[in-house]
Amino acid sequence: MSGSNKSNPPEQPTTRTIRVAALARVEGEGALHLEMRGREVGEVRLDIYEPPRFYEAFLRGRHFQEVPDITARICGICPVAYQMGCCHALEKALGVFDDIDPPLRQLRNLLYCGEWVESHVLHMFLLHLPDFLGFESAISMAEDHGPLVRRALRIKKLGNELVALLGGRSVHPVGVCVGGFYRAPTARAARGLVGEIDACLDEMCEITQFLASQIEFPTLVRDYEFLALCPDDEYPMNLGRIRSNKGLDVDQEEFLDAIEEFQVPHSTALHARIRGRGAYLVGPLARLNLCPDRLHRRAAELLREVCRAIGQPLPWQNNYLSLLARAVETVHALALARDILAAYQTPPRSRVPISPRAGSGGHGTEAPRGICWHHYATCADGTIQSARIVPPTSQNQATIEEDLRQLAAGLVDLLDDQAALRCEHLIRNYDPCISCSVHFLKFTRSWSDPGFRSHPG
Amino acid sequence: MAAASAGANGSKPKLAVYKFSSCDGCQLQVLNLEEDLLNLVGVVEIAYFLEARRRQLPPPYDIGLVEGSISTPEEEHRIQQVRRDCRYLVTIGACATSGGIQALRNWGQVEEYARYVYARPEYVQTLETATPVASHVFVDFELRGCPVNQHQVLELLSALLVGRKPNISTHSVCIECKREGFPCVLVSQGQPCLGPITQAGCGALCPGCHRPCYGCFGPMEQPNIHALGDWFLERQRVTPGEMKRMLRSFNGYLEPFKQAGDYYERLEQEQSS
Numbered sequence: 001m002s003g004s005n006k007s008n009p010p011e012q013p014t015t016r017t018i019r020v021a022a023l024a025r026v027e028g029e030g031a032l033h034l035e036m037r038g039r040e041v042g043e044v045r046l047d048i049y050e051p052p053r054f055y056e057a058f059l060r061g062r063h064f065q066e067v068p069d070i071t072a073r074i075c076g077i078c079p080v081a082y083q084m085g086c087c088h089a090l091e092k093a094l095g096v097f098d099d100i101d102p103p104l105r106q107l108r109n110l111l112y113c114g115e116w117v118e119s120h121v122l123h124m125f126l127l128h129l130p131d132f133l134g135f136e137s138a139i140s141m142a143e144d145h146g147p148l149v150r151r152a153l154r155i156k157k158l159g160n161e162l163v164a165l166l167g168g169r170s171v172h173p174v175g176v177c178v179g180g181f182y183r184a185p186t187a188r189a190a191r192g193l194v195g196e197i198d199a200c201l202d203e204m205c206e207i208t209q210f211l212a213s214q215i216e217f218p219t220l221v222r223d224y225e226f227l228a229l230c231p232d233d234e235y236p237m238n239l240g241r242i243r244s245n246k247g248l249d250v251d252q253e254e255f256l257d258a259i260e261e262f263q264v265p266h267s268t269a270l271h272a273r274i275r276g277r278g279a280y281l282v283g284p285l286a287r288l289n290l291c292p293d294r295l296h297r298r299a300a301e302l303l304r305e306v307c308r309a310i311g312q313p314l315p316w317q318n319n320y321l322s323l324l325a326r327a328v329e330t331v332h333a334l335a336l337a338r339d340i341l342a343a344y345q346t347p348p349r350s351r352v353p354i355s356p357r358a359g360s361g362g363h364g365t366e367a368p369r370g371i372c373w374h375h376y377a378t379c380a381d382g383t384i385q386s387a388r389i390v391p392p393t394s395q396n397q398a399t400i401e402e403d404l405r406q407l408a409a410g411l412v413d414l415l416d417d418q419a420a421l422r423c424e425h426l427i428r429n430y431d432p433c434i435s436c437s438v439h440f441l442k443f444t445r446s447w448s449d450p451g452f453r454s455h456p457g
Numbered sequence: 458m459a460a461a462s463a464g465a466n467g468s469k470p471k472l473a474v475y476k477f478s479s480c481d482g483c484q485l486q487v488l489n490l491e492e493d494l495l496n497l498v499g500v501v502e503i504a505y506f507l508e509a510r511r512r513q514l515p516p517p518y519d520i521g522l523v524e525g526s527i528s529t530p531e532e533e534h535r536i537q538q539v540r541r542d543c544r545y546l547v548t549i550g551a552c553a554t555s556g557g558i559q560a561l562r563n564w565g566q567v568e569e570y571a572r573y574v575y576a577r578p579e580y581v582q583t584l585e586t587a588t589p590v591a592s593h594v595f596v597d598f599e600l601r602g603c604p605v606n607q608h609q610v611l612e613l614l615s616a617l618l619v620g621r622k623p624n625i626s627t628h629s630v631c632i633e634c635k636r637e638g639f640p641c642v643l644v645s646q647g648q649p650c651l652g653p654i655t656q657a658g659c660g661a662l663c664p665g666c667h668r669p670c671y672g673c674f675g676p677m678e679q680p681n682i683h684a685l686g687d688w689f690l691e692r693q694r695v696t697p698g699e700m701k702r703m704l705r706s707f708n709g710y711l712e713p714f715k716q717a718g719d720y721y722e723r724l725e726q727e728q729s730s
Binding site: 051052053054055056057058060062063066069070073074075076077079122126130136137138139140142149150153156157160167168169170171172174175177181182183262263264265266270424 | 477478479480481482483484485486488489491492495498503509510511512528529532557558559561562565567569570571573574575576577580581583587603604659660662663665666667668671673699702706707
């Protein structure tokens with residue numbers, strides 16, 4: 001952290017703004033400003049200063065088949081999410097959504113499993129866990145917990161390998177096309193990963209039990225509105241209606257009738273709210289709370305043990321527990337990938353043929369961080385007429401600010417350094433991917449109140 | 458090149474990793490070194506790497522890796538300081554080396570783009586263009602790729618540490634493709650593949666996935682773009698507009714892809730008028 005952060009609550013009747021560190025260990029850039037009025041929290045502003053890159057603007061005029069390669073570049077951590085979102089939406093626009101063969105849908109789930117594993121493990125162990133265990137980074141954590149970090153890296157590597165099996169590489173994979181895949185893997189290559197998955201499944205279950213029993217989770221309970229895809233027959237991933245725990249239930253195409261995006265001066269990321277209601281939460285905690293009965297058997301067993309260990313049945317309304325939700329989902333993704341690979345036979349065709357046409361379609365899938373929704377209109381020649389992308393972190397932004405408001409009220413007596421740490425920890429509950437909306441964090445806290453005097457110092 | 462192997466007082470050399478306008482994918486490739494990353498920590502001090510760690514050591518740094526292009530007034534200013542802070546400055550990936558996909562705005566109207574994406578474009582601070590780092594400061598070495606190949610990152614760091622030239626090939630993807638033994642998608646499938654003009658480094662991933670290369674490692678040394686482009690136009694019924702789009706993607710603003718993309722745009726306009 002930078003050294004200019006000696007802010008205490010004021011002794012002089014002035015307003016002070018003190019700059020603290022850039023937020024580390026998130027994927028992107030941003031800043032946090034807390035305006036304190038005495039001991040009360042005034043304004044909470046999560047500034048996203050990730051430079052605008054204008055994807056929706058320059059997608060216009062590109063051929064539909066270029067879109068999965070281009071949108072992947074929105075986020076290097078979750079490129080598959082952007083590929084899956086645009087493929088489903090474009091397949092609706094081009095009239096082939098219902099033609100995708102079941103084995104290709106399975107391969108898409110397999111690809112997504114790889115990304116969930118890679119992204120969840122990266123976030124849990126390299127970015128988030130150091131907060132819980134009191135380290136500034138996984139690099140320092142590795143000095144004391146070397147075996148744990150190495151076991152985690154092994155599982156992350158397997159996630160990368162699953163993505164690479166279908167896409168050649170884990171960052172910006174090249175295998176996905178609208179209609180399916182350029183090439184389906186050979187049965188031999190597919191089976192080659194089963195042994196490693198089995199080993200990593202056991203590892204991940206063990207590590208999760210360790211986390212559940214050893215970590216003390218801070219408590220910040222709120223009455224969230226959780227939003228996720230809710231398919232009838234599987235855990236949320238690629239398909240399903242969009243539902244919430246407070247009665248929202250819409251078709252994919254109606255997503256923007258249910259929620260609205262709005263812009264605030266301090267952020268290049270658009271905020272979102274449910275029309276007429278307000279902030280909501282997407283991501284692992286939402287999925288787990290809404291669809292626990294659709295977890296893979298292995299993950300469901302683990303969830304029962306975890307609930308017992310922490311003494312809290314679902315629903316979990318404390319987002320610090322998202323660490324455990326990610327762990328359970330990692331096991332789900334590994335187990336699902338194993339089932340798909342074990343039963344895998346090279347499909348008769350790797351993609352369905354598509355003829356260009358004018359049309360439009362909207363679809364969201366479950367990125368590791370939550371619903372990532374796309375909408376496209378195509379011209380008769382197959383080029384893109386309009387594009388709209390709603391990434392998960394921007395949807396969570398209003399909820400993060402509300403969480404921070406509640407947290408900040410309890411941090412009045414902390415120095416800025418310590419307060420910033422606590423705020424960062426909370427923000428990392430959301431695994432904010434700031435490339436797609438937010439990167440972090442400069443922390444400022446300003447105080448105003450003539451009568452206020454405090455701090456033990 | 459002088460070795461970056463010793464810090465100022467004989468301590469471990471300091472490594473800094475910076476982010477500008479980008480997707481974080483190249484930084485993730487550094488993290489994807491996994492076991493090698495832990496080994497790397499043994500020989501270099503990771504002094505500044507916000508995505509990975511909170512602790513920051515003060516500059517100067519021996520090696521700076523820069524991800525991302527320069528697309529805002531703040532970045533224009535910050536890259537100057539980064540250059541002053543680093544003994545060796547290396548760009549990692551297409552954004553930092555060529556401007557990246559967001560450089561597509563350089564052919565559009567950034568105001569119109571902002572109005573299209575944002576309800577309140579006046580809140581958005583941005584430059585008219587997204588440009589490579591080398592348009593702003595001297596760069597010691599450039600690593601290509603969208604994303605970079607993590608083994609090339611490791612090779613580059615190893616070379617800097619011992620003071621030798623990095624062993625990074627500048628020949629075309631075709632050479633890699635032949636070595637892998639993949640059937641040529643251009644010859645055997647008649648698909649417009651950019652492999653003959655694209656720099657190696659990916660391992661010929663796209664032909665390996667039965668699709669044509671889309672040039673994410675940018676132009677090879679002295680590519681004969683027009684010979685290939687004209688062949689596509691004559692033999693494969695590729696239109697000048699399609700050829701322009703193929704060249705204007707992740708490295709479209711890097712010469713000579715830029716010049717060739719502009720050429721096919723003029724051809725497109727001539728044919729439509």
